[in-house]
Amino acid sequence: MIELDNISKSYRKNIFGNQRTDIVKDISFRIKKGETLGLIGASGCGKTTLAKIATRLMKPTTGQIKFDGNDITELSETEMRKMRRHIQVMFQNPESALNPRIRIYDSIAEIMRIHKIHKKNTADEKRKVKELIEIVGLQEEHLIRYPGELSGGQVQRAVLARVLSVDPKFIVADEPTSMLDVSVQAQILKILKDAQKEYQFACLFISHNIGVVKAVSDRIAVMNEGVILEEGETNIIVDFPKTEFAKELMYNYYADFYVDADLVAN
């Protein structure tokens, strides 16, 4: 479904110099339909940059992005906009994820209007939105609210409803639950998991919380300082990490509090 080949992103250190800092270096992975790749790594290791590249919000310096077999690396903004409905993102911070001046209903419905799935305020659109909020566990009364009047968990549910509304083929979840408390986390992950079973989208799930990643991912990639250190089946990576960095992460995970994987799975 989505393939990243030898992706690098670098910035010039200053205006005149030729020295460059690499944010991500030579990264390759592919995610199949209906599969989730978990990406773990410490803060500032380039996870979010990678998320922006994978969704083509940012162009890589070198490398190639293939979506559904087509190279989308060099698509223009206009061409890319038509593709957008297939590639959706959930961001970390629920406080700013939705426009504070737009009602939840319109925030969810806007994307369907843009991609001409439903016309503005038609019965179809309303039905679809109500269907979606039921899936994500919101009530109808929330639709007329503004994001500031909802809790973080409720906002992320609304974001999830928006993401699912266009039936995307690829979803990037960039730490979608890191700002939420544990019980809400588990609920939202379960909704995401269930939706994946039904709609079979590919998912890149980014987090620094191994418990969360373990609960939702089929495979895991461990990232540090812009490089993917190792990648493999979830259980193998968690239980038998090879690199020093991964070993330390897993050690901390078992020592720390973690999300119960079974809770999410059921």
Added chain:
Amino acid sequence: MKKIIINRMLMIVPTVITIAFLAFSIMYFSPGNPAEILMRYRNPEGGTDPAALAHYEEMLGLDDPFFTQFENWFTGVLGGDFGESFKTGNPVNEEFFYRIGYTLMLSFTGLAFSLLIGITLGFLSAEFKDSWIDNFLRFTQSIKMSIPSFWLALFFIYVFATQLKWFSAFGYNSPKDLILPGLVLGLSNSSRMVRLVRTCILEEKSSGYVYTARVKGLSEIQIFFKHILKNITLPIITLTGVSLVSMIGGSLIIENIFGLPGIGTYLVSAIVAKDYPVSMGFLFAYGIIIVLINLFIDVLYQFVDPRVRDGANAEI
């Protein structure tokens, strides 16, 4: 919300009284005897006959104590009677209502220009941040800020009226004559607007919902109009209120340069001619207009913020 609005309205009462008091005392304590001036206007050849002067003083009530005079004038003002001009003998309020239209037209033309220039340039500056466009705009804004409006007015008259002959340089014959003075007012007030719009847009652009909007597939222009603009209206309105006030003040100078028959021109000539009733009345009216604009902006706040406006009564 009603409570806030009523509160604001009550608060203007002491302000109005203070303005009236100041307008009156400035004229009261300024040098010169109103009776003598009025007498000269009525009868330029008559000289200063003490008996006649005493008669005029009594007629104007100049023998009364300060507060009695103030009270007489203020009760008149509250009843809509601002007295009569010494010079022309016409009621002051008639003159005022005839002229206020020009001043407001000029101020709002200036405001329109200031908003248009401010939002467009601010948007460009933010959109092309740190490029030569942004640098050029920021540089010119700083220059523009330090140019006094009367100089800009004279410069524009020279270029657009004298040389290019696109506009007339003096007087008011058609709405077209408002363009040049409006542009001068707008330009000299737009620098702050450009800066504000630029800062606000940049701030909003880094927030998550803008990324979300990009992911949705909106173009940058659509993102600006559908998402960002809604979030920057409040600071823009605040500055618009301040600008409008400073434009009504600034119109005093611009009206004089362009010879527009607004209240500014009349007020200045009344002060020069020591036409007391006109000066006091117009000063007071200027103050009231500014108070009303501020009141209007305060009330507007309550309506613009949708979170305040709709509350829980909204429906899908």
